[in-house]
Amino acid sequence: MSKKKILVADDDLAILDAIELILKDEGYKIEAVVNGQTIQKVREHMPDLILLDIWMSDADGRDICKHLKSTDATKHIPIIICSANRHTKLIAKEAGADDFILKPFELEDLIATVKKYTK
Amino acid sequence: MKNMISKSKNITQLESQLIGSIDELKKALEHAQDIMETIREPFLVLDTKLRVITANPAFYNTFKVLKKDTEGTLVYQLGNRQWDIPELRKLLEKILPKHTYFKDFEAIHIFPAIGSKTMLLNARKIHHKNLILLAIEDITQRKELETQKDDFIAVASHELKTPVTSIKAYTQILKRRFEKRGDATAVQNLMKMDAQINKLTDIIGKLLDITKIESGKLVFKKEFFDFDSLTEEIVKEIQLTATNHKITVKGKTKRRVFADRMRIGLVLVNFLTNAIRYSPRAAKVIVHLSAGKKTVTVGVQDFGIGIEKTKQAKIFQRFFRAARPEKEVHPSLGLGLYIASEIIEWHNGKMWLKSKVGKGSTFYFRIQSE
Secondary structure: OOOOEEEEEOOOHHHHHHHHHHHHHOOOEEEEEOOOOHHHHHHHHOOOEEEEEOEEOOEEHHHHHHHHHOOOOOOOOOEEEEEOOOOHHHHHHHOOOOEEEEOOOOHHHHHHHHHHOOO | OHHHHHHHHHHHHHHHHHHHHHHHHHHHHHHHHHHHHHOOOOEEEEEOOOEEEEEOHHHHHHHOOOHHHHOOOEHHHHHHHOOOOHHHHHHHHHHHHHHOEEEEEEEEEEEOOOEEEEEEEEEEEEHHHOEEEEEEEEOHHHHHHHHHHHHHHHHHHHHHHHHHHHHHHHHHHHHHHHHHHOOHHHHHHHHHHHHHHHHHHHHHHHHHHHHHHHOOOOOOOOEEEEHHHHHHHHHHHHHHHOOOOEEEEEOOOOOEEEEOHHHHHHHHHHHHHHHHHOOOOOOEEEEEEEEOOOEEEEEEEEOOOOOOHHHHOOOOOOOOOOOOOOOOOOOOOOOHHHHHHHHHHHOOOEEEEEEEOOOEEEEEEEEEOO
C-alpha cells in the first residue's frame, strides 16, 4: 500500500521539522510548505490531508482553507487547522476546516487526529 | 453726648471687625487660589447655573483655552462648545443635583484643539456657597500605556507559544525514541521536561487570558450542558494526576446550565488543583454539589493549611497568593483565582470561600441554572 501524503504548512521551520519527524515515523509521506505557496503545492501534490497553520507571516490560513474548500479539485481533501490560540477553533470551523489542533499539542493527539482523516 | 461717643465706639469696633473679617476672607480666598494654582489637574469652579466662576492654570494649559473666554461662560459653551459632552451634561444635570457629588466618571471626548482625551471627572456641590467644584483628570496617557502593556503581554505570550510548540514536540519525539530503545531513565527525565513545558504553556495561557479579560476581549461561548457531567469529567481528569488525594463528589445538582462549558470547567480545575496543592498532607478533597431554585452551587473542600481571615478578602485579586505551598511542587503566579473570579463574574455568578487556619478551606461558586 502506498504511503498517505500529508501537506504541512507552517511558517515556523522548527515546528514544521518536528511535525515532519513525528508523522514520518508514523509512515506518512510529508510535503512541507514554509513560504506561503500552499495552494500551488496542494494542486501539485494533491495530498490526502492538509495540516495548516492559521497565522503565517505571509499568508492567512483561513483564506487558504476557504479557497481549497470552495475549489472542486481540492474540496474533498480534509484540512486540520493548527493554532496557538484556542479561540481560533471557531474561526477554523467557519473557514470550513475539518478539525482543529491547539499548539502546543500532545504528540498522541496529533497522531490520533491525523489518523482519523487518513484511514 | 455720651451716647454718641458710645455709638461711635461701637461703629469703630464693628468696622475693625469687618476689616478683620474681610482680611480673613481675602486670606481664605488667596489660600483657595493658591491651592487651585498648585493643583496639576484641570479644575473648574462653577455656579449652580453651570457658569465658570474660575479655572486653574492646569485647565487653561491642558485644554488650550483663554481665561477671558472661560470665566463667566456656560461650561458647555467653552471653546466653541467643545465641552458640550453628553456624559458631562448627564453628570452635572442629573446626577449632581441628586447626589451632591460624583466620583471617577470616565469620559472620552474628541477636542478640536487637542484631539481625543480620556478624562476622569470628579465633582462636588457646595450647598452653602452655591458652588460646584469640577476636577478633570486627563488619563489619556495612562490608558494608552495600559493598552500598550496589555498588547505587549498578548503579543509576547503568543510569540512564546511558537518556540514552546517545537520544544514540546521535540521532547515528545525524543521520549518516543528512548522508549523504543528501552532507556527508562531518559524517558522519565523527558517526561519531567514535558510536564515543565505544560506548566509554561499554562502560564502563557493565563497571561493571555488576563490581558483579554482586562481589555474585555475574552470571548465567552455559552451553551447548554449538564452540570454534574462536567463536574464528573473534571474530577476524573484531575484524579488522574492527583495520586495522593482521593477526590469525592457529594451530592448532585441534576441541572443543566447555560454557560461557557470550557471556562466553567477551568474554574473547577482551578479549585481542585488549589485544594490539592494547599493540602499536601491530607488524603482527600470533597466536591459538594447542590442546587437552589434556579442556581447550582459547587464547593471544593480541602483539609489543608487554610487561609487567615485578613488574607481572605484579597484572595481573588490578581497575582495574590495567600501562602506558598508547603512543598512547592507547582509554583504559580497567583493568577488562577483571579481568572476564575472574572469568569464567574462574567456569568453573573458569585464566588466565595470559607476557611480556617489549620483546618482547611472550601471554595464555592454559584451560577444560574435552568
